[in-house]
Amino acid sequence: MSRTVTLVLVDPAGRPLGALPPYDVPEPWWQQAGSIVDGARHRHGVDVAVLRLLTADRPEPPGGHLTYLAEVAAPPAVPLAPATMDLAPHPLRAPWAEPGGPARSLAWATGELDRLGRLVTAVAQHRTWNLSAIWRLDGPDGSAWLKQVPAFFRHEAAVLRWLATAAPDTTPTLLAADDTGRVLLDHIPGDDRYVADPAERAAIAAAHHTLQRRAADDVAALVAAGVPDWRGPALARWIRDQLAPHDTAVVADLLGGLDDRLDQVRDCGLPDTLVHGDLHPGNVRGDGRRATFIDWGDAFVGHPAFDILRLTETLDAATAGPLLDAWAARWRADAPGSDPRRAVDLLRPVAPLRMAAVYAMFLAGIEPSEHPYHLGDVPACLKRAAALA
Structure with missing residues (x-):
């Protein structure tokens, strides 16, 4: 099973630009963003940050035809189809699902890694949905993971701080956290x-x-x-x-x-x-x-x-x-x-x-x-x- 995705593109100010042609991605799970990003780059030469799900042609995961909102730094060279979508603000929208949200979170994460003396040379989006946004940040000193969660999960940072002292051998290494639901974790080997x-x-x-x-x-x-x-x-x-x-x-x-x-x-x-x-x-x-x-x-x-x-x-x-x-x-x-x-x-x-x-x-x-x-x-x-x- 796979997904067919359509990306409605906006610029960093949230202005709608149009939609890329639909394309297939291998993973059926709706929150997996990495293959969506890879598909946009390889098929259409466009670098995107997936923001959120807009519509689905079935009542629940997995698979189907999904339409996502995605952000691009500038209008792409590829022709875009007209797209009519409700892009109005919503009080429950996650901060990473807004135009400019991923950039703000990545700026925080790279700043924290810089403070720790760790250079970031590449970033990759892995997941985005209503429960989390997850990015991998790579550099010569290894990889770290940025995870951002909604208000009802913000106690995760408190748990990780407690585990770091009480049971450090059982938990990811917490590199940084703030009060908005962002945590920065060191890479964990394995699967x-x-x-x-x-x-x-x-x-x-x-x-x-x-x-x-x-x-x-x-x-x-x-x-x-x-x-x-x-x-x-x-x-x-x-x-x-x-x-x-x-x-x-x-x-x-x-x-x-x-x-x-x-x-x-x-x-x-x-x-x-x-x-x-x-x-x-x-x-x-x-x-x-x-x-x-x-x-x-x-x-x-x-x-x-x-x-x-x-x-x-x-x-x-x-x-x-x-x-x-x-x-x-x-x-x-x-x-x-x-x-x-x-x-x-x-x-x-x-x-x-x-x-x-x-x-x-x-x-x-x-x-x-x-x-x-x-x-x-x-x-x-x-x-x-x-x-x-």
Whole structure:
């Protein structure tokens, strides 16, 4: 599967210039910008910065025919087709999705690297969508990554600062951060471990347990630094608030009993800690020697079982069982008298319910043209929660 893309071009002041002819790119995932940039350069001789999605011919990813807004430094020599698009400002538009936004962020990143004595000789756009913009900056001293996130993910920098002190062997090296959602990270060797087998997932779970055990003693500092506090009743309130605009009839009983269920989870005796929030193997980067946990934007302070449930949710029961048993044994050793397996069973339907609330938060915080990225996620998660309740 691939994508067909049409780029509507604007200049740095936001003036519309017209549209490039459509062309195909190999990756079907809408947020992947690198192949779009490469295609514009190789097919049409135009250097672009992709700003945001404008329209899609299907209700959700992947694939299809997508129209993006892209910025060019000057009108290109290639003929452009007339394009009529709504380019009006929107209060929820990400700063990197505005003309001039990528240049401002790259200027900040190159300035920070210059301060560190690292020369930048090349930059490449990798991703842009409502949840992040990601660029690679290369130079003779190595590569760094600029990541910019929306307001609801800005606590990621606080998590990375804490990890740099408490668990530096498990986290990307934070080179710089500001208060607008920008972080600058040193390059991490290896690959994102989407294809991790059960043995590698077991190693990931063991390394993550060590990190969570350290964080359990420092939750007050994490909350004070701005990490969301979703312990016990606070999680129930937050889930209900986020899901209020959505049809939750399918999980009405689960929502109605959520406070009692979370009280039972607390009685299982496990400590609250730092939760990654999206601990699938693709958010672990490794080279066979070291596993690094990345993408902490979904992090919160809460129950550790949410992460092992995410790590095992796509596995069959026979494969997931030993991972859950090892996770439970570690917590029983660290919290004598606790009942980790009961906590997992109680939270199993709450995990997709929480994810439905996360997607609802995304939809409430992004402009409507980018809703197709997430519109199907809320009902899908609610359906899964209902099936597990």
